[in-house]
Amino acid sequence: MARVKSEKMFENITLAAESLFEKHGYIGTTISRIAKEAGTAPSNVYVYYSSKIEIAFAVFDPWLRERISELETRVAACTSARDQLSTLVEGLLIDIAGDETGRTLTLVQALATARKSDEYSPALLHWTEERILGMISRALPDGDPALLRSLAHVLMLAFDGVALRQNLRRTNAGEDYAVQSILNLLFFTLSSARAPAQRRMDEIGRDEAASS
Amino acid sequence: MARVKSEKMFENITLAAESLFEKHGYIGTTISRIAKEAGTAPSNVYVYYSSKIEIAFAVFDPWLRERISELETRVAACTSARDQLSTLVEGLLIDIAGDETGRTLTLVQALATARKSDEYSPALLHWTEERILGMISRALPDGDPALLRSLAHVLMLAFDGVALRQNLRRTNAGEDYAVQSILNLLFFTLSSARAPAQRRMDEIGRDEAASS
DNA sequence: GTCAATGGCGAATGTGGTTCGCTTTTAATG
DNA sequence: CATTAAAAGCGAACCACATTCGCCATTGAC
Numbered sequence: 001m002a003r004v005k006s007e008k009m010f011e012n013i014t015l016a017a018e019s020l021f022e023k024h025g026y027i028g029t030t031i032s033r034i035a036k037e038a039g040t041a042p043s044n045v046y047v048y049y050s051s052k053i054e055i056a057f058a059v060f061d062p063w064l065r066e067r068i069s070e071l072e073t074r075v076a077a078c079t080s081a082r083d084q085l086s087t088l089v090e091g092l093l094i095d096i097a098g099d100e101t102g103r104t105l106t107l108v109q110a111l112a113t114a115r116k117s118d119e120y121s122p123a124l125l126h127w128t129e130e131r132i133l134g135m136i137s138r139a140l141p142d143g144d145p146a147l148l149r150s151l152a153h154v155l156m157l158a159f160d161g162v163a164l165r166q167n168l169r170r171t172n173a174g175e176d177y178a179v180q181s182i183l184n185l186l187f188f189t190l191s192s193a194r195a196p197a198q199r200r201m202d203e204i205g206r207d208e209a210a211s212s
Numbered sequence: 213m214a215r216v217k218s219e220k221m222f223e224n225i226t227l228a229a230e231s232l233f234e235k236h237g238y239i240g241t242t243i244s245r246i247a248k249e250a251g252t253a254p255s256n257v258y259v260y261y262s263s264k265i266e267i268a269f270a271v272f273d274p275w276l277r278e279r280i281s282e283l284e285t286r287v288a289a290c291t292s293a294r295d296q297l298s299t300l301v302e303g304l305l306i307d308i309a310g311d312e313t314g315r316t317l318t319l320v321q322a323l324a325t326a327r328k329s330d331e332y333s334p335a336l337l338h339w340t341e342e343r344i345l346g347m348i349s350r351a352l353p354d355g356d357p358a359l360l361r362s363l364a365h366v367l368m369l370a371f372d373g374v375a376l377r378q379n380l381r382r383t384n385a386g387e388d389y390a391v392q393s394i395l396n397l398l399f400f401t402l403s404s405a406r407a408p409a410q411r412r413m414d415e416i417g418r419d420e421a422a423s424s
Numbered sequence: 425g426t427c428a429a430t431g432g433c434g435a436a437t438g439t440g441g442t443t444c445g446c447t448t449t450t451a452a453t454g
Numbered sequence: 455c456a457t458t459a460a461a462a463g464c465g466a467a468c469c470a471c472a473t474t475c476g477c478c479a480t481t482g483a484c
Contacts, residue, residue: 002429157373181362214460
């Protein structure tokens with residue numbers, strides 16, 4: 001009983017947005033430019049998306065899932081636990097969080113500028129963290145589960161931190177100390193990873209008591 | 213030979229900005245509101261600051277330094293290494309990064325939306341990281357220096373991550389899994405902290421070789 | 425073929441950072 | 455004390471952008 005949304009127009013807009021976010025980041029990309037690139041008027045963009053931030057999530061979501069899945073393949077192909085962890089951390093922090101095309105920066109900018117009215121489901125973040133946990137668990141099948149989960153969570157926080165600092169552009173993500181620091185921590189941790197958390201905590205307490 | 217900047221006007225503007233950033237965050241605060249609160253015109257604000265982001269840094273810088281110094285005092289008052297580390301991590305992530313008045317969110321928003329033209333000196337971040345390193349080193353005087361530095365850096369990244377997510381969550385930072393995860397990692401790490409990094413990395417390699 | 429829902433779009437709206445000229449003040453100078 | 459000019463102070467633009475409005479064109483259902 002009425003005109004129907006053009007699948008092609010939707011694709012045009014989405015692809016234009018993807019291309020522009022990649023080149024100029026979230027803040028550097030305007031609805032006008034997206035519309036022009038898609039061959040339509042700015043106002044028409046709002047027929048397909050209800051806000052700029054919704055476009056950003058629509059573009060970022062499949063990209064991140066793709067990159068994480070790709071990373072899983074690369075990690076699984078490694079033969080040693082050490083290689084698996086190196087590949088995981090480097091892939092996550094350098095290739096994805098430090099992505100020079102600015103896609104992760106797009107997310108960070110979107111998140112930082114989101115208003116309360118921009119309802120954002122944390123489903124993507126949860127999904128990502130679970131995948132990271134899976135990779136870590138497969139690399140260290142005998143690791144204490146609580147520790148492995150902690151590692152995954154800290155990796156996620158570091159992911160955000162690296163992406164945020166990417167905007168300061170003083171240093172390339174590849175040269176950043178972050179990767180080395182995380183790997184240092186991981187490798188230091190590994191040798192004690194098979195013990196339960198409580199025992200380690202008690203041990204520290206005892207160490208301290210003995211030395212003071 | 214000319215009119216001189218009023219110290220009082222400068223203070224008015226800075227205090228108004230501080231109060232408004234605290235209430236409404238960086239993005240929710242406008243130059244107009246700052247000017248009105250300071251009892252002057254929006255354009256006159258630019259006599260004292262060259263941009264909005266410069267105001268944000270001017271307000272955030274002394275606040276963060278104060279909080280970090282205060283935290284140092286609290287950490288130094290702890291008697292055991294475990295207490296010192298708990299106090300450090302909780303203070304950093306809950307009290308400062310998770311600050312409910314939104315000051316750290318102000319910084320994150322400012323950083324995320326900064327343009328290349330907004331020259332930002334990373335001096336404050338360096339200073340903070342050095343202070344954190346100092347606290348960690350004092351808690352673990354026998355720790356491997358490279359590992360301690362890695363810990364400090366990862367803590368900084370987690371700081372950014374927590375602050376960023378603060379904008380998304382309805383939940384309190386205190387309930388966040390971040391603190392527990394970092395402490396888990398720290399305490400697990402501690403028992404092996406006295407060995408040099410290279411030995412640990414080799415050990416992991418050998419572990420893997422032996423188990424495969 | 426008629427109808428009405430909806431796509432499409434040019435124009436307008438609102439907001440907010442920043443800049444422009446003009447006026448006023450004031451510190452140095454003679 | 456009068457003169458001067460640099461700089462504060464400020465109202466009015468300017469500009470960039472996200473978003474909305476109102477009108478026209480299209481199209482699918484009956």
